[in-house]
Amino acid sequence: MAESMKGLKRSHRCGELSAANVGENVTIMGWVQKNRNKGGLVFVDVRDRSGLIQVVFEEGSTDAALIEKAAKLRAEYVVAIVGKVAKRSGAVNENLSTGDIEVIPSELRVLSEAETPPFPIEENSKTKEEIRLKYRYLDLRRPDMQKNLLLRSRVATLTRQFLAEEGFLEIETPILGKSTPEGARDYLVPSRVHPGNFYGLPQSPQLFKQLLMCSGCDRYFQIAKCFRDEDLRADRQPEFTQIDMELSFVDVDDVIDVNERLLAKLFKDVLDVEVPLPIPRMTWQEAMDRYGSDKPDTRFGMELTDVTEVVKDSEFVVFKGAIENGGTVRGINAKGQGEMPRKKIDKLVSFAKDYGAKGLAYIAIQNDGTVKSSFAKFMTEEEMQALIAAMGGESGDLLLFAADKNKVVWDVLGNLRLELAKQMDLLRKDEYKFLWITEFPLLEWSEEQNRYVAMHHPFTMPMEEDLPYLESEPGRVRAKAYDITLNGNEIGGGSVRIFQDDVQERMFAALGFSKEEAYDRFGFLLDAFKYGVPPHAGLAYGLDRMVMLMAKEDSIRDVIAFPKVKDASCLMTEAPNVVDEKQLEELGLALGEGEEESAE
Incomplete structure (x- = not known):
């Protein structure tokens, strides 16, 4: 009682x-x-x-x-x-x-009083995640989950304090806005008052924070809820939280400076970890060439080596064909893995195929110095030795090669080095390696849309020295964009924004938008730009992902109080769910036959 x-x-x-x-x-x-x-x-x-x-x-x-x-x-x-x-x-x-x-x-x-819970309330639960999420209110009582929520709260509080002291104003931007589908899919909300019209939930506060710079707010921040209707992965949620900021009268170095000091404070005060400043910087091109990734994990080596020049005259058809098609041949050296069983190497080959490789060539140098290779018969002894030397190969090493278009080679070897690092136990969760990636390509070609699309968004400033190529060679234009990465995860990204009318019009033209289309989508921002706009730049962190890494968790679900599962549903509340016919009528909505059946 x-x-x-x-x-x-x-x-x-x-x-x-x-x-x-x-x-x-x-x-x-x-x-x-x-x-x-x-x-x-x-x-x-x-x-x-x-x-x-x-x-x-x-x-x-x-x-x-x-x-x-x-x-x-x-x-x-x-x-x-x-x-x-x-x-x-x-x-x-x-x-x-x-x-x-x-x-x-x-x-x-x-x-x-309490009924017997469906699982023990204890640390390091072995209970299936589905059951934990169904009874999330019980799961959150467990000490490790409480610790995660406490850590997240501390990060948010310290961020607010730090940015307020740096002269930032905390300003909320609307959740109900206009749908501007440039990027991921928007979540749509039907309007009862304006039948047939919809609001879009924000994928980020991007346009509003730029308008706040036009409004003279100078420095803005917000811990903002954002929404994306996209296919989910372990570190994705349909709704997520950003630490969002925008600054006026600044350039790249100013944004990087304030954010390095923010990160150093968070990691020192929350984890007692010193972040050596300045954080190293690397251009996008160097990151791709060395690590095959624009968010490289630098806690270990195993860097990519371009051996195209070394093998360009070989008769091995895989290498030859790739080079003739404008591609490259690159490799990684897995130190001490030369005796890896053939079965495990075959698994690595099928892993590489998942990332677009047609195959994976290898040289296994045994501990006694003998060489086993999948392509030795197509190479002369001199060519083989030159290739091993170029890779820094020694007794006991396993050399793995991919040959294709750069994009495929980077993707394959970038992911393969991470997979090998896991197998070789090289990833320590108590080590924090930060890295800024700068000078991203401004645009990337979309086969699907048959046009260039913005790598970040249409308001990213091109590097001044590349502006002459915007019409003639759009693919070579670099952006004043920067990502902050931690242990192979992008935890934040931003850019200097375009603030001149003529540059913005050229950017829209490069993206294939007519002036009318641009105004139809972003007219309110372009109108604001007519009345005096300061140079401005910003950055946003994925709070969930950053806290996940600080808490040494493998999934962002473990640092979000009430997360969704992979199909964007909530196992506890059973959202999304059907609604009353009356509600649909008020909104002027009718379900098609397929939707009615699935709703039932």
């Missing part, structure tokens, strides 16, 4: 008590973690978000009725306990912050 809290006020959280409180009367409230009844002696562990404390009900020091009541407590009952803090009479528990003390109770109230 649940009792009232009346007259009681919590004095401490469980994990906040320490030896300094010995002798004090305290009132704690929380959930029963476990209850050990030794007959006349009952140990009850009480848990709240701060940790655990042991409460000892013992004959001689506790009323018999209280011991009897304590014996009936079950896991997850919510209790209030009044008592005195004492030194532990038994062995000290080194694993607990409160392991050297206990509470001797004088009062116990059961505030709420």
